[in-house]
Amino acid sequence: MNNYSVGRIGILGAGGYAGRELLRILAAHPRATIAWATSESEAGTPLSELVHGATGPALVRAADADLAACDCVISCLPHGESAKWMERAHAAGVRAIDLSADLRVPGEATPQWAREAVYGLPELHRERIAGARLIANPGCYPTAATLALAPLFRRGLTAGPVIINAASGVSGAGRSPKRELLFAEVAEGFSAYAAGNIHRHLAEMRSQAAALSEGAAPDLVFTPHLLPVRRGILETIYVPLHVPLAGDPASLWLDDYAGEPFVQVFSGGRLPSLADVVQTNRVAIGVTAVRDVSSPMLIVVAAIDNLRKGAAGQAVQNLNLMFGWPETEALL
Numbered sequence: 001m002n003n004y005s006v007g008r009i010g011i012l013g014a015g016g017y018a019g020r021e022l023l024r025i026l027a028a029h030p031r032a033t034i035a036w037a038t039s040e041s042e043a044g045t046p047l048s049e050l051v052h053g054a055t056g057p058a059l060v061r062a063a064d065a066d067l068a069a070c071d072c073v074i075s076c077l078p079h080g081e082s083a084k085w086m087e088r089a090h091a092a093g094v095r096a097i098d099l100s101a102d103l104r105v106p107g108e109a110t111p112q113w114a115r116e117a118v119y120g121l122p123e124l125h126r127e128r129i130a131g132a133r134l135i136a137n138p139g140c141y142p143t144a145a146t147l148a149l150a151p152l153f154r155r156g157l158t159a160g161p162v163i164i165n166a167a168s169g170v171s172g173a174g175r176s177p178k179r180e181l182l183f184a185e186v187a188e189g190f191s192a193y194a195a196g197n198i199h200r201h202l203a204e205m206r207s208q209a210a211a212l213s214e215g216a217a218p219d220l221v222f223t224p225h226l227l228p229v230r231r232g233i234l235e236t237i238y239v240p241l242h243v244p245l246a247g248d249p250a251s252l253w254l255d256d257y258a259g260e261p262f263v264q265v266f267s268g269g270r271l272p273s274l275a276d277v278v279q280t281n282r283v284a285i286g287v288t289a290v291r292d293v294s295s296p297m298l299i300v301v302a303a304i305d306n307l308r309k310g311a312a313g314q315a316v317q318n319l320n321l322m323f324g325w326p327e328t329e330a331l332l
């Protein structure tokens with residue numbers, strides 16, 4: 001039974017960037033109340049001091065959180081730390097949404113309880129999310145890449161390696177102190193990292209590409225970059241095609257995403273910028289054919305806010321679906 005009129009939400013890791021964004025969104029949610037929220041360094045701080053307008057008990061340490069006192073636990077804990085809490089929530093019979101990467105790509109060693117996790121990309125898996133007890137909220141880079149590429153993968157149109165060049169704002173790296181993220185290190189710079197297909201998001205992108213593709217999924221080459229803005233991800237994706245597409249290639253995306261409340265498709269070759277999506281739960285997608293090359297190629301550009309559609313906004317979209325609430329509640 002999915003129809004709760006009100007849901008009590010517990011937030012693990014509310015002191016981080018994703019957790020604060022979640023508190024901000026839920027403060028405007030008419031059906032969600034905060035049962036408890038955790039922070040190790042801010043325990044005892046009133047919620048309203050962390051996020052203006054947030055209501056609920058003061059922050060507690062994770063060890064003091066009463067999992068059973070809520071209807072849904074949302075974890076904004078780091079990878080590695082999150083899974084054990086998700087297992088506890090599952091054992092307590094409480095629904096859960098995990099923002100970390102821990103449950104997104106099951107492997108041979110994944111225990112049975114974790115295999116129940118549904119990959120929480122609503123535009124692709126809406127029906128399964130609505131019936132789920134456990135959600136693996138997608139990664140920020142994979143959210144943009146998968147939504148950008150799904151219309152091509154579904155139709156088997158790609159003819160070779162798909163090259164995904166992505167840039168993320170600094171909040172994508174979390175709030176914990178890291179020397180390489182100091183202002184003087186990143187300001188006015190722009191650099192690639194984890195190049196050569198070594199980023200952990202590749203496994204997630206590949207698993208969604210394989211699920212969408214007829215036959216073998218194309219190779220992906222993924223290079224993330226650090227962009228010195230606070231938030232936002234922009235991905236420029238190069239896609240070799242078997243045959244050129246007739247007319248405006250954006251028509252595929254317009255057809256596939258017609259009626260989607262959080263997908264904005266640009267036509268006529270217009271491409272999105274971060275300004276189109278920052279502070280929203282939307283993905284904005286533009287597409288253009290590449291001229292003067294010997295074999296057909298498209299460029300697809302996708303933009304999201306890493307903390308909204310890439311994390312907390314998507315988590316609330318999943319929460320709304322799980323509880324039978326309007327999918328757009330608190331997100332428009």
Ligand SMILES: NC(=O)C1=CN([C@@H]2O[C@H](COP(=O)(O)OP(=O)(O)OC[C@H]3O[C@@H](n4cnc5c(N)ncnc54)[C@H](OP(=O)(O)O)[C@@H]3O)[C@@H](O)[C@H]2O)C=CC1
Binds near residue numbers: 016
């Ligand atoms: N930032 C982003 O754009 C995105 C993040 N994510 C994922 O969401 C999760 C949160 O990310 P983000 O908010 O950026 O991370 P932050 O580092 O900003 O926040 C992490 C939170 O977890 C708490 N925490 C850290 N270690 C422990 C521990 N051992 N026990 C209990 N609590 C702990 C921190 O406590 P304290 O309050 O004391 O610091 C903080 O509240 C991560 O798994 C991340 O990969 C997913 C998509 C996008």
Ligand SMILES: CC(=O)N[C@@H](CCC(=O)OP(=O)(O)O)C(=O)O
Binds near residue numbers: 171201
């Ligand atoms: C700029 C930056 O450092 N970004 C992070 C993405 C963090 C993130 O969102 O992690 P998950 O989606 O896997 O939870 C990174 O590349 O590791």
